[in-house]
Amino acid sequence: MDWEIDFRNGCGALRFGMSTAEVSRVIGPPDESRLRHEVECFGDDEWRDCTYLHETRSEHGWRECVFLNDSLKELHASPMRLPCLTLGGTDVLTLPILSFIEELDKANSGIGQAQGGSLYFDDIGIAILQFEVPSIREFVMFAADYDHEEPLAPVSLAEVKAYYTQTGGHLPDNDLLKPVAPS
Secondary structure, three states: OOEEEEOOOEEEOEEEOOHHHHHHHOOOOOEEEEEEEEEEOOOOEEEEEEEEEEEOOOOOOEEEEEEEEOOOEEEEHHHHHOOOOOOOOEEEHHHHHHHHHHHHHHHOOOOOEOOOOEEEEEOOOOEOOOOOOOOOEEEEEOOOOOOOOOOOEEEEEHHHHHHHHHHHHOOOOOOOOOOOOOO
């Protein structure tokens, strides 16, 4: 299946706004589902009941789908399990991680870093969690109307590179978004 990134709209056949049933038709049924109810404030004083559903698929590249009131809002992927992930026709899984971050920075007009080090590109609806650790790296896409609720600090690409080198200890040019398994 073709997994072309469409900023803030989805990826491939998975489109933000799809129902749980529609997502299951595309990538199969979930292994596990977790339901959570909250009352949230929207705007200055509008309170709404919200139902969040987290579906996990252990054998699929898109390992977690998050729904708000039965509308797909967030996709989590393990780059190790995706066969491909394209942006503008280029398979980004074959790019060095810092080159991919640089491309996202250009498209987004800046990088936000969460307290734990994860990188967020809010304008285009993308995050890379644990970006400095290839074996647990996670790719996240989220809808335009979705609030991930992460407080972010603006960081430069140079600061990201320094953080990566200090914490990961890897050679940046040799670390692909999807690391190649040792032979």
